[in-house]
Amino acid sequence: MSHLEDALTRKLRAFGPLGNDELSMLEELQKFRAQIAAGKEVVYEGQQHHAAYILREGWACSYKRLRDGGRQIIDIQIPGDFLGLRSLLLRTSDHSFVTLTDVEVCKINTEGMLDMFRASPRLAVALLWAASRDEAMVVEHLVGIGRRDAFERTAHFLLELGARLKLVGYGTGDSYDCPISQSVLADTLGMTAIHLNRVLRQLREAKVVNFRDGKVVFPDIARAAEITGFDLAYLDHGPVTHEPA
Amino acid sequence: MSHLEDALTRKLRAFGPLGNDELSMLEELQKFRAQIAAGKEVVYEGQQHHAAYILREGWACSYKRLRDGGRQIIDIQIPGDFLGLRSLLLRTSDHSFVTLTDVEVCKINTEGMLDMFRASPRLAVALLWAASRDEAMVVEHLVGIGRRDAFERTAHFLLELGARLKLVGYGTGDSYDCPISQSVLADTLGMTAIHLNRVLRQLREAKVVNFRDGKVVFPDIARAAEITGFDLAYLDHGPVTHEPA
DNA sequence: CGTTATCTTGATAGAGCTCAATTTCAGTGG
């Protein structure tokens, strides 16, 4: 692994400092690891008794299929994200997960998680905070698809993805590795791959963002944020205990 | 009130039977009630230290505004739904809430809720189940906006709303009172009010659904479900403890 | 009754989709 700490730990640090005991609890929680190859379905829609996972390395996505064969990707998961936490309590999973790259996951042990919650309420709150933030991202995605045009929506999404990656220690802020195809991105943004391709060219020509050869580069990220109405401090939802401004 | 039980209790019954002690805990949780008139903002985007609520009577909606003045409604809340539970842990609320009718809410007492969780894990799980189901609805909404055309999306949403209402004791399944304007519905479905108006006419002429005078009526709900790919059993996410089929 | 929000309809423009074809490039096998 190229990092000293796992992505989830880095993410939770954004919420607040973690003590040594909490760090070892997080380590313990992620003890049972598994490798999965790219393109595998981890959980399928309608599956019963499905598990939840923490994604440690690699990318995955959650999606729903429609009758006409199309699919809508709900969210792209990067290291440190949960898979399937939301639907753990539903009888059947309401959507599918597929790996986009080779990944390392660890199955969430429900008992172990509950024990941890009892032992460290602060860690529990941090985890719930992370889950809430993931939900907020889905909401932002909904707003983007509903009310932003393709140009703005695409740039906005790529900016957001960059901010998420930076939080867990990937990318520089101005650029990041992005191992997904145009068709995956199109299914995420609710448009056809053909149209996305044209939009990506416009974005390149407008010097807003370059999506190419598995890399995303912002020539001028402040300008890109300005054009698309992206709040660069967006993901900086600190802990609720902060003082009002 | 026209019902013996409050909406939240009716909703949780769908998850599993509730004992007398649990019923009284739910009663206790909803002790501090407040009335709010239609059209009031309950929580605004960016608000700090906002509270969460249970909606007991009436309708509300959560939304985000965009720079161009437009808004996207994320979800419409009906009796028994939570307001703002998702963002309770974020420093600032990531979206606003406004009442669509006169409503009765009760502020969620975080302490009281946690006490309740300790006293009845089963009730805790039931509440988390309800919250998960609400999230699943947002996801379904995302899929609809991303991949369904206006005709199908509109019918699908109205079917879903009917199913939700029925679960908490409103409407007959084939019809329900729907006190929202076309422009609110348009902002929900991510289209202009003008286009929605045309789509509603098409739906009426196709005898799929009638949206008129504050009432929604399905002349043939099975056919409507068939046409729009709506699973009439969709919201019947029973408890996770069910045996596999 | 005037005022204002909501609903309705028409005409036109534009964003994004569909169908079709071509190019690029990493594998893969001969």
Added chain:
DNA sequence: CCACTGAAATTGAGCTCTATCAAGATAACG
């Protein structure tokens, strides 16, 4: 080493769905 293959990316032409602009009709309301 090079032809073959298949997935991903790219470009063009035409059409459909939805937005925009404009104008009435209806209905709630002080």
